[in-house]
Amino acid sequence: xxxxxxxxxxxxxxxxxxxxxxxxxxxxxxxxxxxxxxxxxxxxxxxxxxxxxxxxxxxxxxxxxxxxxxxxxxxxxxxxxxxxxxxxxxxxxxxxxxxxxxxxxxxxxxxxxxxxxxxxxxxxxxxxxxxxxxxxxxxxxxxxxxxxxxxxxxxxxxxxxxxxxxxxxxxxxxxxxxxxxxxxxxxxxxxxxxxxxxxxxxxxxxxxxxxxxxxxxxxxxxxxxxxxxxxxxxxxxxxxxxxxxxxxxxxxxxxxxxxxxxxxxxxxxxxxxxxxxxxxxxxxxxxxx
Amino acid sequence: xxxxxxxxxxxxxxxxxxxxxxxxxxxxxxxxxxxxxxxxxxxxxxxxxxxxxxxxxxxxxxxxxxxxxxxxxxxxxxxxxxxxxxxxxxxxxxxxxxxxxxxxxxxxxxxxxxxxxxxxxxxxxxxxxxxxxxxxxxxxxxxxxxxxxxxxxxxxxxxxxxxxxxxxxxxxxxxxxxxxxxxxxxxxxxxxxxxxxxxxxxxxxxxxxxxxxxxxxxxxxxxxxxxxxx
Numbered sequence: 001x002x003x004x005x006x007x008x009x010x011x012x013x014x015x016x017x018x019x020x021x022x023x024x025x026x027x028x029x030x031x032x033x034x035x036x037x038x039x040x041x042x043x044x045x046x047x048x049x050x051x052x053x054x055x056x057x058x059x060x061x062x063x064x065x066x067x068x069x070x071x072x073x074x075x076x077x078x079x080x081x082x083x084x085x086x087x088x089x090x091x092x093x094x095x096x097x098x099x100x101x102x103x104x105x106x107x108x109x110x111x112x113x114x115x116x117x118x119x120x121x122x123x124x125x126x127x128x129x130x131x132x133x134x135x136x137x138x139x140x141x142x143x144x145x146x147x148x149x150x151x152x153x154x155x156x157x158x159x160x161x162x163x164x165x166x167x168x169x170x171x172x173x174x175x176x177x178x179x180x181x182x183x184x185x186x187x188x189x190x191x192x193x194x195x196x197x198x199x200x201x202x203x204x205x206x207x208x209x210x211x212x213x214x215x216x217x218x219x220x221x222x223x224x225x226x227x228x229x230x231x232x233x234x235x236x237x238x239x240x241x242x243x244x245x246x247x248x249x250x251x252x253x254x255x256x257x258x259x260x261x262x263x264x265x266x267x268x269x270x271x272x273x274x275x276x277x278x279x280x281x282x283x284x285x286x287x288x289x
Numbered sequence: 290x291x292x293x294x295x296x297x298x299x300x301x302x303x304x305x306x307x308x309x310x311x312x313x314x315x316x317x318x319x320x321x322x323x324x325x326x327x328x329x330x331x332x333x334x335x336x337x338x339x340x341x342x343x344x345x346x347x348x349x350x351x352x353x354x355x356x357x358x359x360x361x362x363x364x365x366x367x368x369x370x371x372x373x374x375x376x377x378x379x380x381x382x383x384x385x386x387x388x389x390x391x392x393x394x395x396x397x398x399x400x401x402x403x404x405x406x407x408x409x410x411x412x413x414x415x416x417x418x419x420x421x422x423x424x425x426x427x428x429x430x431x432x433x434x435x436x437x438x439x440x441x442x443x444x445x446x447x448x449x450x451x452x453x454x455x456x457x458x459x460x461x462x463x464x465x466x467x468x469x470x471x472x473x474x475x476x477x478x479x480x481x482x483x484x485x486x487x488x489x490x491x492x493x494x495x496x497x498x499x500x501x502x503x504x505x506x507x508x509x510x511x512x513x514x515x516x517x518x519x
Binding site: 003014199200202203204205206207208209210211213 | 338360361364365366367368372378380382391392394395396397439440443
């Protein structure tokens with residue numbers, strides 16, 4: 001076992017209470033971040049669900065020939081933003097209207113001719129569902145001579161964009177705030193350890209240890225505490241998630257927990273803030289002595 | 290080997306610890322630094338070990354100007370110095386052998402060479418049988434000898450001792466001093482700061498006396514009778 005590892009382990013053994021408290025402090029900081037992360041990924045998932053409903057509808061002029069419709073359908077499907085194109089004939093549009101607008105069923109029954117136009121319903125690929133991208137597709141569709149009108153629920157898409165931007169900003173700001181708090185907590189716990197070992201650091205310097213060598217055990221200790229805190233935080237998040245799901249019953253079945261990459265990210269994040277916290281604390285101490 | 294040229298050291302609070310000091314220590318020389326508390330003895334040792342830098346003037350070791358030393362090179366300088374203090378500065382939670390080994394470990398010595406080197410210096414200071422004892426199980430003299438062993442284990446050409454006998458009874462002090470003489474006899478330059486004028490008078494080593502930061506006597510140039518007896 002290398003000296004750095006041995007010294008880091010020695011620090012754990014020498015002050016088990018302080019080490020446990022440090023890991024607990026880190027765990028609760030990361031738990032708070034984790035809870036926020038759970039809310040965040042579920043909220044993002046809900047937004048993605050809403051985004052999937054962004055659709056551009058191009059209404060065709062009456063009497064557009066079938067071969068023109070077929071060719072146009074292929075052209076539109078080749079747009080880079082387009083996920084798929086569905087042709088809705090006049091008859092299908094009327095059938096849908098009868099099904100969906102029950103209160104007008106009688107009025108539709110009395111119609112002599114079908115007033116509803118045929119249309120293309122165009123779904124956009126993920127990443128192309130913002131208002132300006134939908135508007136660009138709508139503009140291009142308007143250029144077809146047989147397209148009478150194009151709609152994509154502009155107001156709704158713009159509102160969705162705003163919501164998405166707001167959610168991203170809130171996620172960034174709150175996530176960053178939690179991360180800073182976690183780094184500060186880890187920094188404080190490492191500083192306590194640094195003060196506890198101030199004499200040892202002074203002796204290390206006396207006998208010619210480099211700053212890099214002195215930092216080594218503290219940095220490893222910070223990373224280990226960050227990793228342990230991360231594991232404990234994930235366990236706490238899982239408990240909170242299970243309890244929450246049990247409490248709300250069937251209402252929110254789409255709720256999801258972190259996937260493997262999220263959990264790895266949280267562990268890495270714990271290790272990173274452990275590393276940062278210890279580097280800052282030891283660096284500050286070494287500059288002073 | 291060590292040269293102080295017109296060195297003044299002024300601390301941030303305005304205290305002038307050294308005033309225009311010049312002297313040199315030759316290779317394999319034994320030098321006593323004497324003077325009252327606050328005379329500047331420890332400041333001289335701190336300047337040699339690069340714990341402090343001069344405000345004016347320069348300190349050179351083997352021609353190397355210490356002010357020009359980059360911070361990353363300071364540890365390398367300290368590995369060439371053995372340093373002991375009045376308060377021993379041992380790690381309480383490590384045995385005598387572990388305290389000595391620590392000085393080798395932090396300098397990146399090969400693991401398989403450490404036990405042999407540790408036992409060699411513990412034998413040299415007469416503590417081989419107490420290798421496994423913790424500092425609190427040792428007397429003051431023994432603790433200082435462990436500190437000396439730690440300072441010696443990297444075979445430094447310069448040995449700095451800041452009041453090494455200050456906390457010891459006379460018998461222990463004599464034993465520690467005998468050890469320093471033995472180290473000197475091996476060719477190491479020894480600079481020992483001390484209050485103990487009896488010790489200084491009993492030995493014919495060169496003496497530099499400081500008073501309020503000024504060098505007031507150097508036996509290399511004056512007679513020993515001019516030492517301040519106070």
